[in-house]
Amino acid sequence: MLNLLLSRLATAIPSIVGVVVVTFMLTRLLPGDPAAYFAGLAASPQAIAEIRTKLGLDKSLPEQFVAYVGDLVQGNLGNSLSTGQPVVTEIATRLPASAELTLFALIVAVAIAIPLGVLAAVKQGTWVDHLCRIVTTAGVSLPVFFTGLLLAYVFYYLLQWAPAPTGRLDIFLSPPPDITGFYLIDSMLSGNLETFWSALRQLALPAISMAIFSLAPLARMTRGSMLAVLGSDFIRTARASGLSPRTVVFTYAFRNAVLPVITTLGMVFSFLLGANVLVETVFAWPGIGLYAVNALITSDYAPVQGFVLTMAVLYVTLNLTIDFVYGLVDPRVRLES
Amino acid sequence: MTAIPALAVEDLSVEFRTRSGVVKVLEHVGFSVDKGETVALVGESGSGKSVTAFAVMGILDAAGKVTSGRAMFGGSDLLALSERDLAEQRGRELSMIFQNPRTALNPIRRVGRQIADVLVRHGGATRNDAPRAAIEMLKKVRIPDPERRAEAYPFELSGGMCQRIMIAIALACRPALLIADEPTTGLDVTTQAVIMDLIGELAGESGMATIFITHDLALAAEYCDRIVVMHAGHIVEAAPGRALFDHARHPYSAKLLAATPGETVSLDALASIPGGLPDLRRPDLPPCRYSGRCERRSEACDQPLPQRTVGEHHVVACWNPL
Numbered sequence A: 001m002l003n004l005l006l007s008r009l010a011t012a013i014p015s016i017v018g019v020v021v022v023t024f025m026l027t028r029l030l031p032g033d034p035a036a037y038f039a040g041l042a043a044s045p046q047a048i049a050e051i052r053t054k055l056g057l058d059k060s061l062p063e064q065f066v067a068y069v070g071d072l073v074q075g076n077l078g079n080s081l082s083t084g085q086p087v088v089t090e091i092a093t094r095l096p097a098s099a100e101l102t103l104f105a106l107i108v109a110v111a112i113a114i115p116l117g118v119l120a121a122v123k124q125g126t127w128v129d130h131l132c133r134i135v136t137t138a139g140v141s142l143p144v145f146f147t148g149l150l151l152a153y154v155f156y157y158l159l160q161w162a163p164a165p166t167g168r169l170d171i172f173l174s175p176p177p178d179i180t181g182f183y184l185i186d187s188m189l190s191g192n193l194e195t196f197w198s199a200l201r202q203l204a205l206p207a208i209s210m211a212i213f214s215l216a217p218l219a220r221m222t223r224g225s226m227l228a229v230l231g232s233d234f235i236r237t238a239r240a241s242g243l244s245p246r247t248v249v250f251t252y253a254f255r256n257a258v259l260p261v262i263t264t265l266g267m268v269f270s271f272l273l274g275a276n277v278l279v280e281t282v283f284a285w286p287g288i289g290l291y292a293v294n295a296l297i298t299s300d301y302a303p304v305q306g307f308v309l310t311m312a313v314l315y316v317t318l319n320l321t322i323d324f325v326y327g328l329v330d331p332r333v334r335l336e337s
Numbered sequence B: 001m002t003a004i005p006a007l008a009v010e011d012l013s014v015e016f017r018t019r020s021g022v023v024k025v026l027e028h029v030g031f032s033v034d035k036g037e038t039v040a041l042v043g044e045s046g047s048g049k050s051v052t053a054f055a056v057m058g059i060l061d062a063a064g065k066v067t068s069g070r071a072m073f074g075g076s077d078l079l080a081l082s083e084r085d086l087a088e089q090r091g092r093e094l095s096m097i098f099q100n101p102r103t104a105l106n107p108i109r110r111v112g113r114q115i116a117d118v119l120v121r122h123g124g125a126t127r128n129d130a131p132r133a134a135i136e137m138l139k140k141v142r143i144p145d146p147e148r149r150a151e152a153y154p155f156e157l158s159g160g161m162c163q164r165i166m167i168a169i170a171l172a173c174r175p176a177l178l179i180a181d182e183p184t185t186g187l188d189v190t191t192q193a194v195i196m197d198l199i200g201e202l203a204g205e206s207g208m209a210t211i212f213i214t215h216d217l218a219l220a221a222e223y224c225d226r227i228v229v230m231h232a233g234h235i236v237e238a239a240p241g242r243a244l245f246d247h248a249r250h251p252y253s254a255k256l257l258a259a260t261p262g263e264t265v266s267l268d269a270l271a272s273i274p275g276g277l278p279d280l281r282r283p284d285l286p287p288c289r290y291s292g293r294c295e296r297r298s299e300a301c302d303q304p305l306p307q308r309t310v311g312e313h314h315v316v317a318c319w320n321p322l
Helices: A002-029 A034-039 A044-053 A061-073 A089-122 A127-141 A143-158 A183-189 A191-232 A233-239 A245-282 A288-297 A301-329 A329-337 B049-057 B083-089 B109-122 B130-140 B157-170 B189-206 B219-222 B241-246 B252-260
Strands: B005-018 B020-033 B037-044 B062-075 B094-097 B177-180 B209-214 B226-229 B234-240 B306-310 B314-316
Touching: A002 A061, A002 A301, A034 A044, A044 A089, A061 B109, A089 A127, A089 A183, A089 A191, A089 A245, A089 A288, A089 A301, A127 A191, A143 A191, A143 A245, A183 A191, A191 A245, A233 B094, A245 A288, A245 A301, A245 B109, A245 B130, A288 A301, B005 B049, B005 B209, B020 B037, B020 B049, B020 B062, B020 B209, B020 B234, B037 B049, B037 B219, B049 B062, B049 B177, B062 B241, B094 B157, B109 B130, B109 B157, B130 B209, B130 B314, B157 B189, B177 B189, B189 B209, B189 B219, B219 B226, B219 B241, B226 B241, B226 B252, B234 B241, B234 B252, B241 B252
Parallel strands: B037 B209, B037 B226, B094 B177, B177 B209
Antiparallel strands: B005 B020, B005 B062, B226 B234, B234 B314, B306 B314
């Protein structure tokens, strides 16, 4: 098991190196001159050249790259040009917001999709199955920003059940003490129910828009995988041995069917990291997606690089976790290592 | 000796509803197995051997439906039992082993636990005793180093070893009837013999009745007391093994025998049976489903099939038997 993890970790290193190179190139090759942008419209050519020298943009690309990698090694992602803050601290404060949103959405999606998929497979052709089909079709056909806007329109504007889509907390409340960075957990830990409730209400709409989007592939995969497993020989054996329906469906069928679902979960999670950017923009959620969008618009290299790097590291960690969980469930994977 | 039937199947008919119509997979199938007796169900692929077994076990696909018949077992009709009551019986009173043992076992559960699951389910052992009882079963099916093998996953074991595990699962609760559905298909010939001997021996010890499903007449003759020949969902002939080999009365049985390699038959003399199974979806199926392939067909064959007793325990469903 440990070998498996280490070997996967080793294969992750080239991807990280690749990402470092690509982020560097990408931001340099993008159109737009940050020096000109920061000097302002009225700046003289001398002022622009001065800023360019200050930023190190006048050096050759290899020189810039060496400087970039050197900073990276020291954990320095540079400073944001627009705020002047170090990118590392900005990402560190914003990442928990995105993580809380994504994880909460994923938990909601899993909690609905897996039982729905299992039921649809066990009771194939009944109303549960049809419901599953409708939900999955709707889920894949609605783009996540549209669902977000629709939900905000209906539940905030029309019904006024949800609070204004303006961030993580009601503006009159102060954030809970920073323990995990997750407001839901931190407010519970500090026993502040009012903050918890407010954070939950703020979280509900963006999380649901993301959950609807990720529910579809999960439910579909669960249903398909369960159907395949339920039709397999060993389920017939289990039934022929008189095992109770509960044992057959959960202990025998589901544990086998969950393997492709875990893979899908990994994919859905990475989709969600991307969808974050849209949802955070719609709901003014102070996460790293919104941060990256703003940085892109202003040609602010450092935050964009920091964002892409953070995402890459997240993807790699995610894939490692998936491999690990897969190994826990399937003994055949353990053997391969 | 008066034989007591362990299982008596009477007038069993099964239909499958498919998109292209209703398939009459079994029609008026009847046979019985006595305690301690081994009966072979033989026939080519698609003749309804496995469906008969699945119907008796109550594990037909959702598309399959029993339209008539009884399967008397231990004083009750298996076909009339509720799913819950039948599940109580399955694995305890009647068990089944399947072909392809490698896929018939749960791939991600240790084999010892799979045996233990059945024991716990049917009260053969408590949850605490089950692992030890499972190892006992592994010993019984002669798996070397059973303590270690109990911890193995199916993919770590050979096909023959997996089939022994299957047998251990099936016999864990000492059933009165075992249905073995082509248990040696996919195993090499020496393993085949070992597995067949093992089943025969364990059945003999406990007076268990065995139904052995195969397309291999030679294997059936070697291990079974009686042979029931099926063709396209009908039983065409039932006879003691020796009697069938000496003098098969149904034209189909005779053709099957001619297609079976034996000591006296040279490879050149092996004959394939002309024609194929009739399309069982046809509404105008002839009474004798073999008549389309039969060389002895006559006008009489258009009448409902007879059940002619032509010898001791020897019944043939044919108007023009050999």
